[in-house]
Amino acid sequence: xxxxxxxxxxxxxxxxxxxxxxxxxxxxxxxxxxxxxxxxxxxxxxxxxxxxxxxxxxxxxxxxxxxxxxxxxxxxxxxxxxxxxxxxxxxxxxxxxxxxxxxxxxxxxxxxxxxxxxxxxxxxxxxxxxxxxxxxxxxxxxxxxxxxxxxxxxxxxxxxxxx
Amino acid sequence: xxxxxxxxxxxxxxxxxxxxxxxxxxxxxxxxxxxxxxxxxxxxxxxxxxxxxxxxxxxxxxxxxxxxxxxxxxxxxxxxxxxxxxxxxxxxxxxxxxxxxxxxxxxxxxxxxxxxxxxxxxxxxxxxxxxxxxxxxxxxxxxxxxxxxxxxxxxxxxxxxxxxxxxxxxxxxxxxxxxxxxxxxxxxxxxxxxxxxxxxxxxxxxxxxxxxxxxxxxxxxxxxxxxxxxxxxxxxxxxxxxxxxxxxxxxxxxxxxxxxxxxxxxxxxxxxxxxxxxxxxxxxxxxxxxx
Numbered sequence: 001x002x003x004x005x006x007x008x009x010x011x012x013x014x015x016x017x018x019x020x021x022x023x024x025x026x027x028x029x030x031x032x033x034x035x036x037x038x039x040x041x042x043x044x045x046x047x048x049x050x051x052x053x054x055x056x057x058x059x060x061x062x063x064x065x066x067x068x069x070x071x072x073x074x075x076x077x078x079x080x081x082x083x084x085x086x087x088x089x090x091x092x093x094x095x096x097x098x099x100x101x102x103x104x105x106x107x108x109x110x111x112x113x114x115x116x117x118x119x120x121x122x123x124x125x126x127x128x129x130x131x132x133x134x135x136x137x138x139x140x141x142x143x144x145x146x147x148x149x150x151x152x153x154x155x156x157x158x159x160x161x162x163x
Numbered sequence: 164x165x166x167x168x169x170x171x172x173x174x175x176x177x178x179x180x181x182x183x184x185x186x187x188x189x190x191x192x193x194x195x196x197x198x199x200x201x202x203x204x205x206x207x208x209x210x211x212x213x214x215x216x217x218x219x220x221x222x223x224x225x226x227x228x229x230x231x232x233x234x235x236x237x238x239x240x241x242x243x244x245x246x247x248x249x250x251x252x253x254x255x256x257x258x259x260x261x262x263x264x265x266x267x268x269x270x271x272x273x274x275x276x277x278x279x280x281x282x283x284x285x286x287x288x289x290x291x292x293x294x295x296x297x298x299x300x301x302x303x304x305x306x307x308x309x310x311x312x313x314x315x316x317x318x319x320x321x322x323x324x325x326x327x328x329x330x331x332x333x334x335x336x337x338x339x340x341x342x343x344x345x346x347x348x349x350x351x352x353x354x355x356x357x358x359x360x361x362x363x364x365x366x367x368x369x370x371x372x373x374x375x376x377x378x379x380x381x382x383x384x385x386x387x388x389x390x391x392x393x394x395x396x397x398x399x400x401x402x403x404x405x406x407x408x409x410x411x412x413x414x415x416x417x418x419x420x421x422x423x424x425x426x427x428x429x430x431x432x433x434x435x436x437x438x439x440x441x442x443x444x445x446x447x448x449x450x451x452x453x454x
Contacts, residue, residue, distance in 0.1 A: 097324060109327070117331035125343045134344045146342045152448055153338035 014046045015061070017054040025061055029068040034104030049102070056092075056099040059085070063108060086115040089163065090131045124158035131162055326356055330363045334446050370402060372427070376416050384416055386427075386445065405445045417441075 011027035013036065030047070031037040039047050049057065066081050086093065097112040120128055129136055136143070147154055329337065329351065341348045350356055375385040386405040409417060409429065420428040420440070431439040440453035 094324070097327075101323070113324075113327045114331050116328045120328075121332050121336040125340060128340060128343050132343075134347075136343070137345050138342065143342050146348070150338040150341060153335050158339075 012045070013040065015057065016046070016048045017052055017057045018050050019054045021054045021057075023057065023061055025064070026068075029061075029064045032064050032067060032105060034106075035102065051102045052099040053095070056095045059096060060099055060103065060105070060108070064105070067107070082111060086111065090116070090119075122159045124160050127158070127160050127162055325350060326359055330356065330360045338447060372422070374419065388445075406448065408448070408450060409441060409443075 012024050013027050013030045015023045015025060015030070015036075017023070027040060031040055036047055052060070063081075063085060066078060070078060088096075093112055093116055097109065097116070100108040100112060120131065123131070128134075138146070325347070329340070329347075332340070337351050341351050371389045373387050373389055375387070384407050386407055388402040388405065390400045390402055409431075417429040417431050420430050422428070427443045427445060429441045429443055431441070442451040442453060444450070
């Protein structure tokens with residue numbers, strides 16, 4: 001495999017973000033995304049991504065480059081990279097997860113969803129509403145009823161912070 | 164289409180009724196010298212799976228005939244026309260089989276997406292669906308079913324994202340987040356979410372349910388959850404002590420009939436002639452007395 005890639009000239013792809021910025025990446029890096037892979041198999045080298053904004057795309061290309069060079073020896077390095085990668089605001093995470101979903105990068109999807117889940121699991125319902133930009137549509141009576149029915153889940157203190 | 168927990172329990176009940184108990188009893192073990200039996204309890208989670216629609220009236224047998232036949236043909240796409248599907252939906256709605264109707268609607272909508280027709284802009288579908296008062300595209304069953312097709316649509320939509328995130332949460336958080344909004348409540352309680360949750364949690368290492376019965380003092384029964392010693396570490400590690408909410412009248416212990424997906428089925432034999440059966444979901448601390 002490696003020798004064939006070296007002897008051939010490296011195939012390049014151009015990705016175009018929703019803000020019309022263009023990025024050139026190696027095909028071997030790009031095909032980690034199922035969406036790109038399907039297009040490459042159909043012979044495309046120019047990939048418009050109307051649902052992925054530049055900001056998210058830059059981060060995702062970083063991720064793909066890092067993970068394309070995965071070997072046994074740099075396992076720790078990748079772990080550190082992933083940890084830094086998800087260390088961002090909730091809004092950025094939502095942006096990334098939606099881009100990862102569009103690009104069909106399942107390992108990234110899993111990592112992002114797991115990160116969001118881990119970060120909200122100890123939060124109060126009020127904090128979760130703010131994080132997800134949800135308006136509470138319960139009346140106070142309805143909410144009290146649900147809290148009462150699930151009283152065991154409301155024992156103790158919860159994290160009210162929004163990060 | 165909001166499904167409460169009560170319906171959930173009733174749904175699983177029907178399942179137990181139809182599918183025979185699969186007792187996953189592992190070898191009886193002696194732990195710490197005390198007589199105890201370790202059962203493989205699958206995972207102690209909210210995990211009622213559905214094999215029949217929970218909305219089915221208990222007294223009714225499934226209507227055999229037209230709509231069943233149609234339904235069985237639906238998975239092979241292309242075999243059935245849109246007009247047939249709409250007929251099928253009407254049939255299901257007539258039987259108040261919203262669950263199956265939502266399947267067919269999802270199929271219909273998915274077919275349109277695959278044919279390159281847009282979903283939300285499709286006035287025809289909107290108009291058609293709005294003719295059913297109990298039905299909307301926002302209904303949790305439909306959202307979840309559309310989940311896969313929506314992935315292809317790639318628009319940012321919390322409808323596909325929410326289940327992905329929520330199914331990775333521990334059960335306590337899920338119970339708490341039911342009061343975030345009505346949408347979250349119905350999503351968390353919906354059968355599709357429950358089965359998604361079961362699939363996701365099935366990949367995590369199994370837990371053991373330890374049942375400890377003491378003879379002195381009498382009547383004491385303790386249930387606790389341990390991590391499985393066969394995976395990596397050799398010792399049983401206590402994960403959680405369960406509150407056992409039942410008491411027998413006769414002073415005897417409850418018998419455990421079986422386990423399935425984190426549900427425990429208990430029986431109590433009163434004076435040898437009358438049995439009480441209890442279905443217990445320790446993860447969400449709900450119980451259901453069988454008649």
